[in-house]
Amino acid sequence: MHPLIIIAGTDQQAWLDPDRLPVLVASLVAIGVVIFATYYRRGKPFQLREIPGLEAVEEAIGRATEMARPLIFTPGWGGDIQRPTTIASLNILAQVAEKTSQYDCRLVFPTHDPVIMTVAQEVVRESYAKTGNADRYRSEDISYVSSSQFGYAAAVDGMISRLQPASVFLLGTFEAESLILAETGNSVGAIQIAGTDSTIQLSFFIVACDYTLIGEELFAASGYLSKDESILASVRAQDILKLVIVAFLLVASVWATIATLSGQGPGNSWWSF
Amino acid sequence: MKNFQSRHLVFLGLFVLIAVVMLIGGGSEVKVSPQTQKMYDFLDSLPRGSVVMVSFDHEASSLPEIRPIAEALLRHAYSRDQKLVGVALMAEGTLIGYRLMESTAREYDKNYGEDFVFLGFKPQYVAAILSMAESIEATFPEDYFGTPVGQLPLMEGVDNYQDVAAVMSIADGSFTTHWIEYGRIRHNLTVIAGVTAAMVTTYDPYLASGQLETMIGGLRGAAEYEQLIGVPGGGGRGMPAQTASHIYVLLMIVAGNVAWWMSRRKRDA
Amino acid sequence: MPDISTIIAGVLTLAILTFLYRDNPIYKMAESLLIGVSIGYTLVIVWSNTLMAILFTPLFGDGRWLLTIPLLLGLLMFSRFTPKFSKLSKIPIGLMIGSGAGIAIPTMLEQRTLKQMSATVSPLVLESGLPDLAAIVVLAGVICTLSYFYFSRERTGALGVASKAGTWFLMLFFGTTFGYTVMSRMSTFIGRMEFLLADFLRLTQ
Amino acid sequence: MERRIALAVCFGFGIVMFLQYFSSLPEARRLQQAVAEYWQIVFAFALVVGIAGFVQANVKASKDSKERPYRIVSVVGFAAMPILALVWGLKAGSPFMWVFENIQVPMQSTVFALLAFFVASASYRGFRARSASATLLLVAAAIMLLSRSAVSEWLSSWLPDLADWIRNYPSMSARRAILVGIGLGSLTTSLRVILGVERTWLGGSR
Numbered sequence: 001m002h003p004l005i006i007i008a009g010t011d012q013q014a015w016l017d018p019d020r021l022p023v024l025v026a027s028l029v030a031i032g033v034v035i036f037a038t039y040y041r042r043g044k045p046f047q048l049r050e051i052p053g054l055e056a057v058e059e060a061i062g063r064a065t066e067m068a069r070p071l072i073f074t075p076g077w078g079g080d081i082q083r084p085t086t087i088a089s090l091n092i093l094a095q096v097a098e099k100t101s102q103y104d105c106r107l108v109f110p111t112h113d114p115v116i117m118t119v120a121q122e123v124v125r126e127s128y129a130k131t132g133n134a135d136r137y138r139s140e141d142i143s144y145v146s147s148s149q150f151g152y153a154a155a156v157d158g159m160i161s162r163l164q165p166a167s168v169f170l171l172g173t174f175e176a177e178s179l180i181l182a183e184t185g186n187s188v189g190a191i192q193i194a195g196t197d198s199t200i201q202l203s204f205f206i207v208a209c210d211y212t213l214i215g216e217e218l219f220a221a222s223g224y225l226s227k228d229e230s231i232l233a234s235v236r237a238q239d240i241l242k243l244v245i246v247a248f249l250l251v252a253s254v255w256a257t258i259a260t261l262s263g264q265g266p267g268n269s270w271w272s273f
Numbered sequence: 274m275k276n277f278q279s280r281h282l283v284f285l286g287l288f289v290l291i292a293v294v295m296l297i298g299g300g301s302e303v304k305v306s307p308q309t310q311k312m313y314d315f316l317d318s319l320p321r322g323s324v325v326m327v328s329f330d331h332e333a334s335s336l337p338e339i340r341p342i343a344e345a346l347l348r349h350a351y352s353r354d355q356k357l358v359g360v361a362l363m364a365e366g367t368l369i370g371y372r373l374m375e376s377t378a379r380e381y382d383k384n385y386g387e388d389f390v391f392l393g394f395k396p397q398y399v400a401a402i403l404s405m406a407e408s409i410e411a412t413f414p415e416d417y418f419g420t421p422v423g424q425l426p427l428m429e430g431v432d433n434y435q436d437v438a439a440v441m442s443i444a445d446g447s448f449t450t451h452w453i454e455y456g457r458i459r460h461n462l463t464v465i466a467g468v469t470a471a472m473v474t475t476y477d478p479y480l481a482s483g484q485l486e487t488m489i490g491g492l493r494g495a496a497e498y499e500q501l502i503g504v505p506g507g508g509g510r511g512m513p514a515q516t517a518s519h520i521y522v523l524l525m526i527v528a529g530n531v532a533w534w535m536s537r538r539k540r541d542a
Numbered sequence: 543m544p545d546i547s548t549i550i551a552g553v554l555t556l557a558i559l560t561f562l563y564r565d566n567p568i569y570k571m572a573e574s575l576l577i578g579v580s581i582g583y584t585l586v587i588v589w590s591n592t593l594m595a596i597l598f599t600p601l602f603g604d605g606r607w608l609l610t611i612p613l614l615l616g617l618l619m620f621s622r623f624t625p626k627f628s629k630l631s632k633i634p635i636g637l638m639i640g641s642g643a644g645i646a647i648p649t650m651l652e653q654r655t656l657k658q659m660s661a662t663v664s665p666l667v668l669e670s671g672l673p674d675l676a677a678i679v680v681l682a683g684v685i686c687t688l689s690y691f692y693f694s695r696e697r698t699g700a701l702g703v704a705s706k707a708g709t710w711f712l713m714l715f716f717g718t719t720f721g722y723t724v725m726s727r728m729s730t731f732i733g734r735m736e737f738l739l740a741d742f743l744r745l746t747q
Numbered sequence: 748m749e750r751r752i753a754l755a756v757c758f759g760f761g762i763v764m765f766l767q768y769f770s771s772l773p774e775a776r777r778l779q780q781a782v783a784e785y786w787q788i789v790f791a792f793a794l795v796v797g798i799a800g801f802v803q804a805n806v807k808a809s810k811d812s813k814e815r816p817y818r819i820v821s822v823v824g825f826a827a828m829p830i831l832a833l834v835w836g837l838k839a840g841s842p843f844m845w846v847f848e849n850i851q852v853p854m855q856s857t858v859f860a861l862l863a864f865f866v867a868s869a870s871y872r873g874f875r876a877r878s879a880s881a882t883l884l885l886v887a888a889a890i891m892l893l894s895r896s897a898v899s900e901w902l903s904s905w906l907p908d909l910a911d912w913i914r915n916y917p918s919m920s921a922r923r924a925i926l927v928g929i930g931l932g933s934l935t936t937s938l939r940v941i942l943g944v945e946r947t948w949l950g951g952s953r
Contacts, residue, residue: 017771023652024769027934030651034935038944048693078447081635081948082642082786084650084933087940091947114797115638115790118622118631119948126950140804144797148365148851150334150858151580154558154573157858161565175446176335176471176727176862183865186872187280197929198447199922200475200723203716206884207873208865214712215925216691219932222947230944234935239694241931245659246685252663253681260665272660280868284562287867291728291735296746304907333847334855337733338726364587365852368844396591400783407776418838454653470895471726474719477919478926482661492729493895511732518728518863519892522870526885529871547845551853558857562864570817576854578821581798582828583847586837589829592791596784612785616792623799632753632949634789639948640757641782643937644764650937654930658923676916683920684927691928708924713883715921718914720884721891724866731863734856 030241037237038230048235053193053211054224057092060167060191061099070106071096072165072190074156074181075172077149078198081115084219085197089172090116090123091222091231096169097127101136109142110159112152117144153177157184170194170209171218174201182208195221279532287521294517302500303512308480309497311487313349315439315465321354323438324431329361329370330398330448335469336369341495341507342467343373343443349502350441351381351388356427358437359391360413362401362448367394370443371417386425393417398448402455406434406462439463439486449476453484467494544742552742555734658684683711754943761941801825887913 016024064071073093079086093109100107107124111117121142128137145155157180160168168185170178170192178194178201185192186208194205195213205212213221216238223231252271319325327347331339350357359374361367371391378389385391392413395401404412409431410422422428430436440462442449449466456462463486468476470491479485489498492515495508544552557572597616601609615637621630662684664677689701690708697705739745764782767775802822809818831843838844876882894910939945 013771013773015770015772017769020648020769020771023648023656026656027648027651027765030931030934031647031938034938047695049696051693080642080790081638082646084643084646084936084940085929087639087643087936087945087948088932091945094947113790114793114795115635117797117800118619118793119635122632122950123947140800140807143804144794144801146577146580147584147794148576148580148855149332150855151576151851154854154858155577157561158565158570158573161561176859179727179862179865179869180858183869197933199715199925200471200719202925203719203723204869206716207720208869214691216928216932219929219936220693230939234939235693237935238928238931239692242688242692242928245655245927246688248659249662249681249685253666253677256663256665257667260667260669261671269660269663271663279871281563283868283871284864287731287864291732292739295732295735295739298746332855333852334859335730336852337731337736337856337860338729340733364584364591368839368848371839394587394591396588397783397787400780400787403776403783404780407773407780450653454649458652469726470729471723474715474722474914474918474922477915478658478661478923481915481919482657484657491725491895492732493725507733507736511729511736514732514735515725515728518732519724519895522724522728522867523889523892525867525870526874526889529874530876530885532871533875547849551849554850554854555857558854558861561861571820572854574817574821575824576851576858578824578826579828579846579851580855581801582825583851585794585798585825586828586832586843588791588794590832590837592787597788597791608781612788615785616788619789619792619796622796629749632749633756634785634792635948636753636755636757637760637782638786638789639940640759640761641764641786643757643940644761644766645768645779646933646937647765647941648768650930650933654926654933658926658930662920662923676912679916680920680923683917684924687921687924688927691924708921709880710883711917711921711924713880714887714913715918715925717884717887717889718891718918721888722895722914724870724888724892725895727862727866730856731860734860737853 029244030237033240033244034234034237037240038233048220048224048232051213051217051221051224053195053213053217054221056191056193056211057096057225058099060169060193061096061103061105063191064100064166065103065105067166069166070108070163071100071167071169072108072110072156072160072163072185073169073171074110075116075120076170076174076196076198077112077152077177078175079116079173080113081119083173085173086116088219088222089195090120092169092171092218092225093120094123094127095222095225097124098131101128101131101133104133104136106138107141108159108163108165110145110152110156111143112145112147112149114144117142149175149177153180156181160184160188160190164188165190168192170196170205171213171221172196174198174205176201179204179208185209283525287518290517290521291514294514297513299513303493303496303509305497305501306494308487309489309494309501312346312465312489313498313501315487316346316349316353316355319353319355319438322356324356324358324427324436325350326358326360326437326440327370327374328440328442328444328448328452329359329366329373330363330442330452331366331369331445331469332363333365333369335445338469338492339369339443339445339467340373341492341499341511342469342489344377344506345495345498345502345504345508346441346443346467346489347374347377348380348504348506349498351377351383352502354388355438357389358409358427358431359389360401360405361394362398362451364394364396366443367417386420387427390422390425390427391417392422398451399455402451403459406456406460408433434460434462437462439465442466443468444472445469446472447475449485449488450479453479457484470494544744548741552738555738555742682707687711750949753949754946758941758943761937765941798825887918 075089168190192209194209195218466488473490499506561569600606615634621627686708689704805818809815874885894907
């Protein structure tokens with residue numbers, strides 16, 4: 001029988017690893033805040049600030065419809081279906097697909113991951129069915145291109161050059177292919193909305209795309225677009241947690257400063273996990 | 274020629290510039306950064322015979338930048354008689370990783386099986402990293418050539434991360450993060466890295482928090498390291514073209530602003 | 543005269559470079575080849591490293607019967623081939639997404655949030671009692687940038703000022719990353735040029 | 748029905764995988780490894796589905812005679828790899844690896860190298876000093892560029908120091924905050940997935 005918890009530093013195995021205790025506490029606090037935010041304000045509308053990239057989503061779809069050109073949406077090469085960013089991206093895809101189905105605008109979704117392809121087909125098909133346009137759905141437009149990073153980049157580049165999309169959505173986890181796609185999209189004159197959790201690629205998107213959702217904005221975006229209460233509540237929870245984090249940072253910094261000033265060195269570092 | 278736009282001019286200029294600089298050739302001396310020095314000191318201070326795991330966590334496409342970095346680090350490790358265990362977390366790093374380890378080993382008369390081994394590729398990096406913490410042999414029952422790991426002299430007594438001094442992640446993407454998240458945090462494995470210049474800022478926070486022991490980045494990092502170990506290589510050779518290309522990009526930023534400013538003035542007038 | 547491998551690699555390299563002018567049949571041909579070959583490559587690697595190595599050999603060779611579970615889950619993916627049963631593929635996907643999310647919560651929280659928080663905390667003064675500019679800048683930078691990501695309120699008042707400062711920190715970060723990344727991008731091209739000039743065209747050593 | 752099973756599986760595995768993280772029992776490790784293996788295996792089967800779609804799309808598109816040569820090259824290139832691997836194996840020096848080394852890798856590296864050109868064109872286009880923050884972006888990029896090339900040493904001695912300072916403090920602090928935010932976003936998204944509030948992946952309404 002394993003003990004429930006053991007003293008740190010011993011080699012014994014336990015149900016609860018003491019090194020992980022801070023993460024467990026933080027997880028439970030965070031989960032508590034999310035649940036609180038979801039149920040406490042249920043039914044009351046949320047006031048959220050604007051995110052410029054999201055205002056442009058409608059415009060991008062409208063433009064593609066007007067110009068009778070397709071819209072390309074791709075989740076990048078860096079993520080797999082287990083990644084929360086991919087879920088957030090597919091969430092936005094569902095919103096975009098609902099609109100393209102209504103306007104009868106062609107939606108092309110190339111991906112490097114067959115599992116993402118499978119899920120995306122399902123997401124788009126359902127969105128089309130929901131608006132009563134199931135007949136407009138084309139499963140071959142949601143396609144697996146290549147798992148190789150630059151095979152994928154070459155394929156999507158080819159698609160962009162040949163299909164001349166009016167709008168390109170680059171939302172998900174991107175690596176080096178980000179700028180290849182963004183510059184090619186720019187060269188065909190597409191309006192481009194990008195968003196990623198890959199911090200490096202953000203800088204390329206900022207320089208090359210019309211709108212960029214920075215990190216957390218990508219997660220908030222699906223809530224904005226769908227006005228889905230549970231997602232908006234999550235956004236609210238994230239904000240509450242940010243306040244907690246800022247308070248933590250201020251208190252801990254002041255603590256460390258006082259400890260240093262009083263000549264005790266930085267003191268016991270309770271803030272380091 | 275109706276398709277010829279200003280961007281084509283930008284492309285052509287870069288192509289011609291790099292070609293000319295490379296045809297002229299030459300090398301240049303660089304100043305060694307503290308991080309590169311720290312990497313050198315770290316590898317230098319490991320006792321002879323320490324086992325260093327080298328993980329090729331990159332795609333084949335970044336070989337041009339990865340090669341000089343990996344070669345400089347491998348040369349240093351071999352010259353310090355460290356035992357190297359190569360693995361690849363990305364399929365495309367497999368053949369390349371083996372080629373790099375093997376060609377540098379030859380320079381130092383190192384033998385396969387005794388001084389270095391190459392275990393090959395394991396898909397699903399998270400699983401691979403976690404499972405090697407339990408048992409390397411269970412994760413890689415055979416090496417790249419199908420020899421049972423138990424038959425490799427080097428692997429005797431190398432069961433899991435407790436027998437490994439450090440893992441050196443050669444990466445062109447975020448894979449070093451996985452070594453940090455699953456190797457370092459969960460199993461206290463020391464992680465060092467040789468990464469492409471693009472990835473350097475990604476790893477800064479990990480360096481600052483100490484989760485990543487040390488790293489060298491990019492062609493420049495390779496050039497610095499080559500200088501420290503006193504073996505010239507691709508890093509130093511590429512530096513002139515590198516410098517020229519930086520100046521070119523700077524010029525493009527300036528030119529873009531001038532063009533924009535002039536068009537604005539014309540519009541206002 | 544370079545060998546045949548180098549000539550093929552060189553011609554294909556040039557074919558890809560033609561894309562810089564615009565999309566054209568030569569590029570399209572190279573692209574089609576690259577897509578085909580790379581998919582074939584992935585299939586072979588997945589076959590040998592996944593299906594054989596962790597499924598079929600241990601299952602049928604070593605008799606690890608528990609592996610029939612992932613085998614069945616995998617086979618459920620094949621339900622995609624028949625519209626009638628295609629929905630069954632949601633079960634293995636549910637496993638991937640659910641377990642991925644379960645791992646992501648503590649891992650992301652620890653890696654992305656907690657570690658970054660504790661790394662931010664340090665005394666704002668030096669041992670000598672003078673203010674530590676770097677520590678102050680880091681603390682201010684993190685707080686201001688976080689306030690940029692505060693969605694629940696319009697950016698007015700103190701929040702407006704902080705988030706405005708946050709955008710400056712963000713811009714510094716983006717500029718820094720861009721500048722830093724240029725080096726990498728150029729290195730790759732320099733590497734390709736070295737191949738073209740030295741190995742393929744034999745113009746340099 | 749299958750939706751309910753999928754949701755139950757998602758919930759069950761979500762909770763279990765969340766909890767196992769906090770345990771140091773070997774069983775927890777083994778569980779995590781087993782699940783990671785399941786991921787790989789499901790991926791492998793999904794790959795077959797993805798490839799079937801790829802072949803189907805190519806066959807369909809090759810009805811157009813203009814498209815035909817490209818599609819044939821694609822499918823033949825694809826089919827050649829498993830055949831080469833079956834006949835000669837995949838070790839260093841095999842025909843399979845020859846194709847990889849001399850066809851796939853050179854093309855991939857060249858697609859990657861295209862980035863150098865795109866960096867140049869993006870620099871020409873994207874760094875206009877339109878506003879204070881755009882200027883800051885421009886200046887930071889310029890300082891980094893200068894400091895990371897050999898020029899910096901004879902240009903001035905403080906430039907690399909300044910660049911390092913910007914990178915290590917203000918720039919890193921912004922990255923930290925982005926990471927903190929991503930951590931929170933991932934957390935809430937994952938939680939919604941486990942609790943079954945987030946069901947987009949199932950297709951249809953949440």
